[in-house]
Amino acid sequence: MQSRIIRAAAIGSIAVLGLTACSGGGEDGGSEGGSLDVWIMQGTNPDAEAFFDDVASAFKEETGADLNVDFVQWGDAHDRFVTSIAGGTTPDVAETGTTWTAEFADAGALVPLEEHVADAGLSDDLVEGLVEAGTYDEQLYGMPWYAGVRSLIYRSDIFEELGLEAPTTWQEIVDAGEAIQEAHPDMNAFAVPGGAEFITYPWVWGAGGEVAADDGGTWTSQMNSPESVEGIEFFTGLQTEHGFSSAGATTWDEVGVLDSFTAGDTAMAVMGSWTPATIVEQAPDLEGNFAAAPIPAEDGGIAPSVLGGSHLSMFNTTDDEDLSFAFIEMMTTGEFADQWAAETGYFPGQASLLDSAVSSDDPLVAPFATQFVDGGATLPVTPTFGAVQAKQTTNTAIQSILSGDASVQEALDSAAAEMTELLNAE
Incomplete structure (x- = not known):
């Protein structure tokens, strides 16, 4: 493996x-x-x-x-x-x-x-x-x-206003999101994009799941394992259960997340180490009002990104x-x-x-x-992973969950089957 x-x-x-x-x-x-x-x-x-x-x-x-x-x-x-x-x-x-x-x-x-x-x-x-x-x-x-690398970026001014610390567990993300939602109901407490696969994988790994495993040259996707399902249930549940993210985020890619944050509409989001400079460039008023933290794993520590x-x-x-x-x-x-x-x-x-x-x-x-x-x-090191990305396998699964077209298990079963087939294509 x-x-x-x-x-x-x-x-x-x-x-x-x-x-x-x-x-x-x-x-x-x-x-x-x-x-x-x-x-x-x-x-x-x-x-x-x-x-x-x-x-x-x-x-x-x-x-x-x-x-x-x-x-x-x-x-x-x-x-x-x-x-x-x-x-x-x-x-x-x-x-x-x-x-x-x-x-x-x-x-x-x-x-x-x-x-x-x-x-x-x-x-x-x-x-x-x-x-x-x-x-x-x-x-x-x-x-x-x-x-x-992608980590958690959050509005430090809002966290300071509400007496919050940067989340170190998944429960702390929920607690912070609920406080933000109550104080700033017009904001996305936590952005949940449906078209940003690299923002999805930390929740798989943070719950102990895997994207795919290599056994002697044969790849098997593990996106539908119990651990992976648990992680995606938490991530998508930030919208479907807690309402932290707008329905429009279902189609967002990483640029959509960035645009929402720079517009002042999002309080927490997973974004890249390259985005702080862009945030300040696009929204100078946010300089000094946002901070970064490692993505927390479920019960503490760092979720791989x-x-x-x-x-x-x-x-x-x-x-x-x-x-x-x-x-x-x-x-x-x-x-x-x-x-x-x-x-x-x-x-x-x-x-x-x-x-x-x-x-x-x-x-x-x-x-x-x-x-x-x-x-x-790391993601699977194989020429065929590009086909998985081109097919939008992971994004399709997340979007179907966020739109209510499939349960988490159903969506990830379909994604795992498609990913396995694409990874092993000649």
């Missing part, structure tokens, strides 16, 4: 998994000019256009090539990748979510990176788990860029591997990697850059760091 929780004895050994206009490959680059086409994901990150303007200037100075960055919404990205791979219109380099890299490598769309990484002298300074997630058939196809992240991958449509890797190296090491981590709240993929991020005394960084180190979990 796959181990879901990785506790870091040393920060460099943290295992991470996540998390994620068609253009042709770049022209001849390097010192002779040319251009490089890159896709970068967006949706819950802070606005990155100014950052990549600086990257483009540095890239032009270093290589003589122009950098063409296309920002792609996470929600649209997987389908767009699949379409572009089929049509041979992939970019030179793209940000790939860690659960997608093996899928795209299996499709033959990516260029192995190990030789480039070794030539750059970087092989021994990459976060081990991101390397594992980016490795398929013993070849590295995803260069570790950054890692993030998906350690999501991204690679930078080189696609086989590139005309210049050296130019493509020059961009990858610029983004994943040194100044720009450190700046990206500092500005976004992500943890860098270069092990030597992790210390300052994890030792931060910032109250909106330290709780995520605790979750990252002591409460991180």
Whole structure:
């Protein structure tokens, strides 16, 4: 069986998994000019256009090539990748979510990176788990860029007003939610989104359940085990039983959760370590009025949370591997990697850059760091997990529960059957 929780004895050994206009490959680059086409994901990150303007200037100075960055919404990205791979219109380099890299490598769309990484002298300074997630058939196809984790974000001003402490058990979530509901009936005491699968899994793991288990290459989903059912009953019950979340949240993805929080309509929600900067950017009046805490397990401790992240991958449509890797190296090491981590709240993929991020005394960084180190979990490491995500298996189950179309057991029985079939598809 796959181990879901990785506790870091040393920060460099943290295992991470996540998390994620068609253009042709770049022209001849390097010192002779040319251009490089890159896709970068967006949706819950802070606005990155100014950052990549600086990257483009540095890239032009270093290589003589122009950098063409296309920002792609996470929600649209997987389908767009699949379409572009089929049509041979992939970019030179793209940000790939860690659960997608093996899928795209299996499709033959990516260029192995190990030789480039070794030539750059970087092989021994990459976060081990991101390397594992980016490795398929013993070849590295995803260069570790950054890692993030989801924890509990809450309105500290409202908690202070009501004399509440950050919840450390599930019962304390309910107690806090009831107090908020009474004092602020127009707010979502706790957001329960139906379209955000990574926000769902901590409740499975927090009750002792599993997503799926590998037995000699055969995967079996355990989403319908008694423990998993208990966890999902609690999570969905925050809406169906306690009324903490609006009915409209049934269709929310993580962007919907973020939008509700920045609008001042939600008091507690599970959100990523990268979202505090976005919250302040979108709602400056909330600065100093919200805080973070690890997601509590049922009876205390930390509920595991998906350690999501991204690679930078080189696609086989590139005309210049050296130019493509020059961009990858610029983004994943040194100044720009450190700046990206500092500005976004992500943890860098270069092990030597992790210390300052994890030792931060910032109250909106330290709780995520605790979750990252002591409460991180992985999803099935297989190319077929991308098919589970594309099928929206978990989201469909949660939405059917929240809308009253199925009981928790019925919904998870269906989800487990579909997940098992997809995970073992040839």
